[in-house]
Each structure stands twice: as structure tokens, then as C-alpha cells.
Amino acid sequence: GGPGMTALTWSRDLVLEGLVLRLATPADAEGLAALMAEPDVEQWWHQAWEPERWAECTSGFLEDPDSLALTLTEGDRVRGYVEVYRVATDVLGRYISHTQTDLGMHLALGEGVRGRGLGARLISGVRESAQQILDGCRRLVAEPDLRNQRSHRAFAKAGFQAIGAVQLPDKTA
Numbered sequence: 176g177g178p179g180m181t182a183l184t185w186s187r188d189l190v191l192e193g194l195v196l197r198l199a200t201p202a203d204a205e206g207l208a209a210l211m212a213e214p215d216v217e218q219w220w221h222q223a224w225e226p227e228r229w230a231e232c233t234s235g236f237l238e239d240p241d242s243l244a245l246t247l248t249e250g251d252r253v254r255g256y257v258e259v260y261r262v263a264t265d266v267l268g269r270y271i272s273h274t275q276t277d278l279g280m281h282l283a284l285g286e287g288v289r290g291r292g293l294g295a296r297l298i299s300g301v302r303e304s305a306q307q308i309l310d311g312c313r314r315l316v317a318e319p320d321l322r323n324q325r326s327h328r329a330f331a332k333a334g335f336q337a338i339g340a341v342q343l344p345d346k347t348a
Contacts, residue, residue, distance in 0.1 A: 243259045271341055
């Protein structure tokens with residue numbers, strides 16, 4: 176973040192039908208590794224890493240003022256993963272017009288919790304928390320892969336508006 180930019184904060188966990196969205200910690204590494212290895216998740220994320228790497232990654236996020244890593248858990252099982260980030264400091268910021276308070280989000284849902292509209296509710300929950308995450312946030316953006324129909328449907332259902340395709344270094348979103 177630049178000077179005077181406040182760190183993103185996660186102030187209260189979101190509870191949705193027995194699932195809890197909370198800050199990811201290195202203790203979630205095994206569960207995240209399993210989630211990211213699911214073929215349907217790996218196809219879009221390409222992050223089927225070893226638990227050790229996920230442990231490093233989550234502890235890095237805890238130090239990073241410009242992003243939040245969140246896990247969706249059911250009891251002690253990791254069922255989903257969400258990243259919220261500041262567009263201005265992300266690679267996306269070089270490709271779309273944005274303000275200093277725009278946030279972006281990525282979402283992965285595990286097989287066991289798909290197909291019941293949870294994605295859209297999760298997205299809405301993050302959108303409703305955007306003001307707490309970053310004071311002054313007026314816009315939340317997402318850039319799912321153009322081919323990822325399930326993700327596009329979930330964002331549309333959550334009230335997002337498609338504003339066009341953007342060519343990013345690793346995908347067309």
C-alpha cells in the first residue's frame with residue numbers, strides 16, 4: 176500500500192448456514208491444499224500446492240496490508256476460500272480503471288458445498304462487509320475467467336454487473 180493507505184481488516188466472521196468465513200491461518204494449510212487440489216478448483220486457480228506452501232502463503236497474507244485470505248469452514252473442514260484485495264496494488268489495477276478504495280475478490284468453493292446458491296450468498300456477504308474491510312469502499316470487483324460459467328452466474332446472482340472482458344497476463348476475464 177502507498178502512504179496513508181489503511182490496511183484491509185476483517186472485523187467479524189460471516190456465518191452462512193453452519194459455515195463460517197474467517198481469516199485463514201497456517202493451521203488451515205492442509206484443508207486449503209485439499210480444496211485447491213480438487214480438479215474443478217485447480218482448473219481455475221492453478222494453486223494445487225503442498226500444505227507447506229499454503230502455510231507460508233496464509234502467514235504472508237496475515238502480514239499483507241493489501242489483501243485478506245479467508246477460509247470458509249464447516250466444523251474443522253475447509254469448504255471454500257476467498258481472497259479480498261486492494262485493486263490499486265494488484266496486477267488487475269494495471270488493466271482496469273479503479274479508485275484507491277476499490278476492492279476485488281476471488282472465490283473458490285469446494286465440491287461438497289456447491290450447487291445450493293452458497294457462492295452468491297458468500298459474494299453478497301463480502302460485498303456487505305466491504306465498508307468494514309476498507310473504509311470508503313464503494314466498489315467490489317471480480318475477474319473470473321471468461322470460461323468459468325459457474326462463477327459468472329454466482330456473481331450475477333449476487334447483483335454484480337458484467338462490464339466487459341479484460342485480457343490479463345494469465346487469462347481473459
